[in-house]
Amino acid sequence: MRRVVQFSTGNVGRHSLRALIGRPDVELVGVHAASPEKVGKDAAELCGLTESTGIIATGDLDALIELEPDCVVYTALGETRPMDAIDQMSTFLAAGINVVGTSMVWLVTPRQCDEWLRSPLEKACATGGTTLYVNGIDPGYSGDTAVYSALSLVTRATSVKVHEIFDYGNYDDYEYTGKSMGFGTTPQDDPPMAFLPGVITSMFGGLVRNLAGHIDVKLDDVRQRFEPWYSDRRIECIMTTVEPGQLAGVRFAVEGLVGDVPVITVEHTTRLTRAAAPDWEFPPDGMSGVHKVIVEGEPRIEVCTHLSHPTLDVTDAGCISTAARAVNAIDWVCRAPAGMVGVEDIPPVEMIRGLMW
Numbered sequence: 417m418r419r420v421v422q423f424s425t426g427n428v429g430r431h432s433l434r435a436l437i438g439r440p441d442v443e444l445v446g447v448h449a450a451s452p453e454k455v456g457k458d459a460a461e462l463c464g465l466t467e468s469t470g471i472i473a474t475g476d477l478d479a480l481i482e483l484e485p486d487c488v489v490y491t492a493l494g495e496t497r498p499m500d501a502i503d504q505m506s507t508f509l510a511a512g513i514n515v516v517g518t519s520m521v522w523l524v525t526p527r528q529c530d531e532w533l534r535s536p537l538e539k540a541c542a543t544g545g546t547t548l549y550v551n552g553i554d555p556g557y558s559g560d561t562a563v564y565s566a567l568s569l570v571t572r573a574t575s576v577k578v579h580e581i582f583d584y585g586n587y588d589d590y591e592y593t594g595k596s597m598g599f600g601t602t603p604q605d606d607p608p609m610a611f612l613p614g615v616i617t618s619m620f621g622g623l624v625r626n627l628a629g630h631i632d633v634k635l636d637d638v639r640q641r642f643e644p645w646y647s648d649r650r651i652e653c654i655m656t657t658v659e660p661g662q663l664a665g666v667r668f669a670v671e672g673l674v675g676d677v678p679v680i681t682v683e684h685t686t687r688l689t690r691a692a693a694p695d696w697e698f699p700p701d702g703m704s705g706v707h708k709v710i711v712e713g714e715p716r717i718e719v720c721t722h723l724s725h726p727t728l729d730v731t732d733a734g735c736i737s738t739a740a741r742a743v744n745a746i747d748w749v750c751r752a753p754a755g756m757v758g759v760e761d762i763p764p765v766e767m768i769r770g771l772m773w
Contacts, residue, residue, distance in 0.1 A: 417440075417441060418486045418487055419445045420444055420445065421444075421483065421485045421487070422489050423517075424491045425447065425454060425462040425463065425473070427589055428739050429489075429491035431735050431738075432491055432739035432742060433447065434465060435743050438773070439773060441769075441770040442746060444469065444471055445483045445485055446471060446483045447459045447472070448473065449475060450492065455473050458470070458471065459471040477504065477508075480508075484513075488505075489517060490519055491742070492519055494520040495520065495619075501520055502533065502537060506536050506540035507540075508546075510546075512544040513544065514749050515547075515548045516549045516743070516749050518551065518556075519550065520550060522618065523537075523548070523550035523756070524550055524758070525555075525560070525623055525626040526548075527626070528622035538755065538756060541754050546754055547752040547754055547756075547757060549749045549752075549759075550742075551741040552742075553723075553737045553738045554684075555619065555620060555622075557721075557737070557741060558709060558721065559682055560758070560760070562578075562709050562719055563578050563627060563709045566709040566710075566718075566719045567631065570711055570713040570714055570717055571714050572713050574712045575678065575713075576679070576710070577681040577711075578681070578682045578707075579683045579697075580685070581684075581705065581708065582731070583687055583690065583730075585654060585688045586654045586729040586730075596608060596609045598611065599658065599662075600657070600659075602661055608666075615640075616669075616670055617638060620682045621640075621670050624670050626758075627672075635673060635680070636674055636675060637672075638670060638671070638673070640668065640669065640671075641669050643666070644666055645667070645687070645696070646662060647665075651688055653689050658688060664687065664692040665693035668683070669683035669684070670683075685697055700720060705722070705723065705731070705734065706720050708721070744771070745762060745767055747770075748767070
């Protein structure tokens, strides 16, 4: 049984924490919380469970290291504080503690990472003899697992498109997702952080280059595109309230080109409620969110992954799946050779053990 620490209890972390408490193949030994309001609370309270665990949240990294866990599940938001996140993960790794996580989306394709990101983490892995694995659902599953299943079904492909189509209206994350995508801004405002030059490519370009390398396609260029949609009406939702003239939908992509033809595309269509961007593509059959892979080739393949939950919104279901991509890899990562690994390094059957309990 693996001794595990949960690091953060936000939109993703509370779901991984709940899973860790329930699973018979791991022992939760510690929880990290950044906010003073959460420090001192029982792990169960932080993820909506009623039966006390006796595991009390702390903000002290040294105290967590002293617990001698086998693995830390790192789900703290890192994209807005990358150097802090690198330092925290490196501290655990250098101390001999493996790390799985969903933070720092660039690490989903570790071999495509820039030196400033990869070097300190590789050094920490070497020092501690440990392994780091980061993944999620998008970036993650749709672009590094579903896409390969689809490609295995064709004899020849002419193009590949990985497409998330989601209604973020019920996603309670305005402080990061909402602000970074610019929901509620006007054309006169500064461009949203996520759509500054090079940002989309930095986050999703690794998936495009990684896929190109696996299917032996030499790309001539990788470019990004972004299209905003401004509302003509007031839209009220959990994410935020959008007034007429403000941004309520975004469509963006990273394209890998051969000549001037996109052959590998990772695209997102994101809206706030179905009232936004009515002319853009919707998920099939009235679904509120899907991850789709389309392979044009012989034959044409379309794989559509829909997430749902009996009581939670589809955005929460997505957060559960994001957490699952890390939690399910714990045992393999603890047995793996030291270093940074990607999903292609993990045998698929290793990600589905111990799921029925």
